[in-house]
Amino acid sequence: MTAIEPETLLEYLIIEYRWLLVITTLMPLSFLWKIWSFIRNYVVFKLNSAPRAHDRKVKEVQTQVKLWLSGDRSTKLCTARPAWQTMSFRRGLYKNTFTNIHINLVDILEVDIHNMTVRCEPLVTMAQVSKTLEPLGLALAVVPELDQLTVGGLVMGTGVETSSHVHGLFQHTCLKYELVLADGSVVTCSQDQNPDLYYAVPWSYGTLGFLTSVTIKIVPAKKFVRLQYHPHTNLQELSKQFREESEKVKPHQFIEALLFSKDSGVIMTGDLVDEIGDDGKYNPIGKWYSKWFFTQVKRHLDCYRQGEKLTPVEYIPLRDYYHRHTRSFFWELQDIIPFGNNPLFRLLFGWLMPPEVSLLKLTQPEAVTKLYNKAHVIQDMLVPIKALESAVQLFHKEFEVYPIWLCPFKVFNVPGQLKIHSGDWQMFVDIGVYGVPKAQGFETVSSTRRIEHFVTEQKGFQMLYADTFTTREEFRRMFDHTLYDKLRDSLPYCKEAFPEIYGKVNRYIRK
Ligand SMILES: Cc1cc2nc3c(=O)[nH]c(=O)nc-3n(C[C@H](O)[C@H](O)[C@H](O)COP(=O)(O)OP(=O)(O)OC[C@H]3O[C@@H](n4cnc5c(N)ncnc54)[C@H](O)[C@@H]3O)c2cc1C
Ligand SMILES: NC(=O)C1=CN([C@@H]2O[C@H](COP(=O)(O)OP(=O)(O)OC[C@H]3O[C@@H](n4cnc5c(N)ncnc54)[C@H](OP(=O)(O)O)[C@@H]3O)[C@@H](O)[C@H]2O)C=CC1
Numbered sequence: 083m084t085a086i087e088p089e090t091l092l093e094y095l096i097i098e099y100r101w102l103l104v105i106t107t108l109m110p111l112s113f114l115w116k117i118w119s120f121i122r123n124y125v126v127f128k129l130n131s132a133p134r135a136h137d138r139k140v141k142e143v144q145t146q147v148k149l150w151l152s153g154d155r156s157t158k159l160c161t162a163r164p165a166w167q168t169m170s171f172r173r174g175l176y177k178n179t180f181t182n183i184h185i186n187l188v189d190i191l192e193v194d195i196h197n198m199t200v201r202c203e204p205l206v207t208m209a210q211v212s213k214t215l216e217p218l219g220l221a222l223a224v225v226p227e228l229d230q231l232t233v234g235g236l237v238m239g240t241g242v243e244t245s246s247h248v249h250g251l252f253q254h255t256c257l258k259y260e261l262v263l264a265d266g267s268v269v270t271c272s273q274d275q276n277p278d279l280y281y282a283v284p285w286s287y288g289t290l291g292f293l294t295s296v297t298i299k300i301v302p303a304k305k306f307v308r309l310q311y312h313p314h315t316n317l318q319e320l321s322k323q324f325r326e327e328s329e330k331v332k333p334h335q336f337i338e339a340l341l342f343s344k345d346s347g348v349i350m351t352g353d354l355v356d357e358i359g360d361d362g363k364y365n366p367i368g369k370w371y372s373k374w375f376f377t378q379v380k381r382h383l384d385c386y387r388q389g390e391k392l393t394p395v396e397y398i399p400l401r402d403y404y405h406r407h408t409r410s411f412f413w414e415l416q417d418i419i420p421f422g423n424n425p426l427f428r429l430l431f432g433w434l435m436p437p438e439v440s441l442l443k444l445t446q447p448e449a450v451t452k453l454y455n456k457a458h459v460i461q462d463m464l465v466p467i468k469a470l471e472s473a474v475q476l477f478h479k480e481f482e483v484y485p486i487w488l489c490p491f492k493v494f495n496v497p498g499q500l501k502i503h504s505g506d507w508q509m510f511v512d513i514g515v516y517g518v519p520k521a522q523g524f525e526t527v528s529s530t531r532r533i534e535h536f537v538t539e540q541k542g543f544q545m546l547y548a549d550t551f552t553t554r555e556e557f558r559r560m561f562d563h564t565l566y567d568k569l570r571d572s573l574p575y576c577k578e579a580f581p582e583i584y585g586k587v588n589r590y591i592r593k
């Protein structure tokens with residue numbers, strides 16, 4: 083992991099031996115946390131208390147907002163969820179100075195199989211939803227792959243997954259939001275009811291109101307995903323197939339690709355099936371002893387290069403597929419536990435993996451923060467799919483980080499912060515770069531800023547859970563603020579209660 087030299091021996095030891103703390107303390111603690119969450123969810127479900135408690139809990143949110151309203155309103159408002167518990171990479175410093183509003187809304191409220199919707203409170207996690215829906219033969223249309231991501235964070239931020247080339251971003255699958263606004267009122271919004279608010283909520287980062295429930299579209303699910311691997315050793319050919327697969331009239335249900343170098347990678351196309359066919363093998367990638375998923379994908383490329391025959395089709399249990407990148411946090415865990423994919427380690431300790439992101443953030447030593455600031459990239463850039471090849475070339479020049487995650491997604495031509503300029507929709511690709519840069523002359527701020535310029539020129543967007551180094555003006559060029567500004571002007575007390583989005587996401591207010 084050490085692409086830069088640590089300044090002291092102590093820093094060196096803290097960075098190189100972080101795995102000691104993780105294995106002996108964080109992994110057992112994470113396990114206890116998972117057991118506690120499971121029991122708590124089980125009891126709530128059996129008592130069926132969640133739907134009845136919802137109205138009371140929303141009133142508690144209203145009471146806190148009204149208390150702020152009746153005071154001198156000298157501070158702004160944010161949720162009380164501690165920054166270390168969130169999936170955003172950094173900690174927002176505003177959490178220390180704003181009035182914290184406690185939103186204890188953690189339950190699935192209703193699965194409506196007639197209207198094919200699920201109504202969730204904002205702190206419901208992706209793992210919780212997929213666990214609840216699976217026995218019913220149902221799933222969310224878009225299941226962002228990390229277990230700990232929450233419905234609230236995915237709505238107020240954004241969510242993308244390998245079915246997004248069909249269904250769009252997480253927000254495009256949300257039909258209705260219930261919010262507590264800055265004047266303490268509760269409103270619901272949808273395409274037909276308060277449409278301006280409905281379209282401005284996604285990507286607003288909690289700066290229009292507090293989300294208290296979301297009604298999300300669900301789709302029929304099946305037991306397995308039939309996944310086909312397509313290795314490539316030529317970027318042009320890979321980009322061409324990736325784009326054609328994504329833009330087909332009847333595409334595969336799931337599409338993603340991992341690049342292992344500038345010219346090589348593996349495209350994966352998947353479909354839901356109920357039976358294991360005889361054209362491939364069963365691969366339960368989510369078992370505790372299984373190899374990290376990205377290493378299994380790489381094997382397909384290695385074998386292809388060596389002319390070795392490897393079955394290109396696999397049948398993967400549905401939840402294993404949805405959460406395939408959780409156990410290794412894509413490939414980020416290899417920097418923390420370098421031997422985490424060793425067969426013996428997996429056999430003995432795999433069932434304790436992965437450590438909770440929240441505990442990793444909470445216990446992150448200063449030396450590691452310094453290292454991440456200087457010599458680590460975590461970025462997702464969203465660009466029109468036609469720019470894929472040139473983007474990869476630029477990312478190689480500026481970062482040279484592999485693997486790279488590629489995920490196609492549709493942006494629909496609807497009002498809001500994401501503007502496209504023609505047609506009903508446009509196909510984009512999420513280019514996810516997570517790891518230690520090897521590019522000559524890499525420097526965090528200047529290199530990232532060059533990439534940000536490229537993304538803006540291409541009329542693309544940056545995911546904001548990561549660092550943005552844009553200025554406020556550049557940020558407002560990247561994201562259309564027309565509807566957002568109109569709403570903030572018209573909603574009572576909104577500007578007093580919440581900062582602008584930029585005020586919550588720029589690098590300089592995050593530590
Ligand atoms: C609040 C709620 C309302 C539901 N309403 C309906 C309905 O109207 N019609 C219908 O057909 N099915 C509904 N379901 C889903 C379904 O009945 C069950 O998930 C499924 O039948 C499994 O039951 P079980 O007792 O075997 O599972 P359990 O072991 O009790 O739970 C299954 C999984 O769901 C998760 N879970 C349990 N409770 C919660 C909770 N409160 N919040 C989030 N996740 C939880 C747990 O993590 C567990 O792994 C609902 C589920 C929930 C949570
Ligand atoms: N595959 C994917 O799509 C992935 C997505 N992500 C990103 O991770 C983030 C989600 O992480 P998560 O930990 O769930 O969310 P966070 O707690 O990080 O919340 C993200 C933002 O949403 C706001 N927010 C959350 N809940 C509410 C609410 N009830 N009312 C008002 N505002 C709210 C937060 O406001 P406040 O600051 O006031 O708390 C914060 O600004 C998103 O930004 C997402 O894009 C990360 C990895 C993968």
Ligand SMILES: CC(C)=CCC[C@@H](C)[C@H]1CC[C@H]2C3=C(CC[C@]12C)[C@@]1(C)CC[C@H](O)C[C@@H]1CC3
Nearest residue numbers: 169171411412414439442443446460462514516
């Ligand atoms: C698929 C998309 C859109 C994004 C994936 C992003 C993830 C790779 C990151 C989201 C949160 C990140 C964190 C870490 C690694 C990369 C993410 C999982 C750490 C675990 C890295 C080590 C630090 O000490 C804690 C970090 C917490 C957040």
